[in-house]
Amino acid sequence: MLKxxxxxxxxxxxxxxxxxxxLFIVSGPDLVIAQCKAGIVGSFPALNAREKDGEPIMLEIWxxxxxxxxxxxxQANPDTPAAPFAVNQIVHRSNGRLERDLEICARWKVPIWITSLGARVEVNEAAHSCGGITLHDIINNTFAKKAIQKGADGLIAVAAGAGGHAGQQSPFALIREIREWFDGPLLLSGSISTGEALLAARTLGADLGYVGSAFIATEEANAQVEYKQMLVESGAEDIVTSSLFTGVSGNYLAPSISRAGLDPAxxxxADPSSMNFSSGSSKAKAWKxxxxxxxxxxxxxxxxxxGKVVDQIEQEYRDAKQRICSDLA
Known part of the structure; x- marks a missing residue:
């Protein structure tokens, strides 16, 4: 247990x-609940909860x-309670839902708010108004300092190798630079799919690891079976970095690019100005x-x-700690 x-x-x-x-599209209530019951913070993007005009607000329902x-x-498991959950807010000027979603999350007293693509004082204030904390994801030290100056409680360092909108810096460099001035909550994102990687993140100076891709190939994930199977069949060499699909550099499965009729190589x-979250996502068709x-x-x-993913990471984490301690004894 983390203390x-x-x-x-x-x-x-x-x-x-x-x-x-x-995870865009992939994370929904079933996955979040399973993650929290397994003992780690589960999360979903607010923009995943969508409804058509005139329908009940899906974010409220979720x-x-x-x-x-x-x-x-x-109540049924007082000795082993679930972990809290988090909601991710895309703080981009094109997200026309942001103000509404902030109000809903504050009313439901969301405990952890993850913010992306922009650090804004009013978002942090909304989280704090209901007793929540904010974790802002960043890709470099400059953005990290801006986020803390605007009231974020913690940082998610998105390093090279992360899925989605990935950074380009080595975690060795990024974590060290942030820790030179920031002693608050710090998470590391980027290939944290094993217990060994989680232990390495802690060793570098991160408080927690940020686990993404490992949960796409789970039974509770809202992902196509073909997507899940492609992950099972792929490795690091099958990841391609491109800004074409959203306007911001991100990592994608090369086989899915080829299947769409494009050459991954x-x-x-694409220019960042092409990003548009007014309809719930940036270039939603391409993302699908x-x-x-x-x-x-x-x-x-x-x-x-x-839950089995968490079990495996925990066993690997414990085994790695024991191995390192034995080697250093």
Whole structure:
């Protein structure tokens, strides 16, 4: 169990020092609930919860489902309660839902808010108004400092090898630079798919690992079977970095690019100005056809329940600690 006097309460008492990353389209209530019951923070992007005009607000429905199910679980399991959950807000000027979604999350007292693509004071204030904390994802030290200056409680360092909108810096360099001035909550994202990688993240100076791609190939994930199977069959060499699909550099499965009729080795670039979240995502059609993943997918061997992924990472984490301690004794 993770214990720390320096971490916010929401990040203490976890079974493992890990937060499940919010996965576009893939993360929904079933996956979040399974992750939290397994003892790590589960999360989903607010923009995943969509409804058509005139329909009930899906974000409200999801938050009610997650909150009530975790409450039931905790009442039945007082000695091993579920971990808290997180909601990811895309803080980009084109996200017309942001103000509405902030109000909904504050009303439901979401405990952990993950912010992306922009650091804004009012978003952090909304989280703090209901007792929540904010973790802002960044790709370099400059963005990290801006996020803390604007009131973020913690940082998610998105290093090379991460899925989706990945950074380009080595985790060795990025974590060290941030730790020179910041002693608050710090997570590391980038190929954290095994217990060994999680232990390495802690050794570098991160408080927790940010686990993403490993949860795509799970039974609870809202992903096509073909997507999950492609992860099982692929490795780090099958990951391609491109800005074409959203306007921001990201990592994607080369076989999915080929299947869409494009050449993974010859992709044009796109300008960041092409990003548009006004309809819930940036170039949603492309995102559905081109599947994101990080370089840690070589650890994915089969499609399993999310709880089994946590079990495996925990066993690997304990074995790695024991091995290192034996080697250093």
């Amino acid at each position: 720390s006097k320096t971490l916010p309460k929401a990040l203490q008492g976890l079974r493992l020092p890990a937060v499940a990353a919010p 938050l009610k489902q997650i909150t009530e199910e975790l409450d039931r679980y905790n 010859n992709l044009p670039s 056809e081109i599947w994101g993943a990080g370089q840690g997918i070589g650890a994915i061997k089969s499609i399993v329940p999310a």
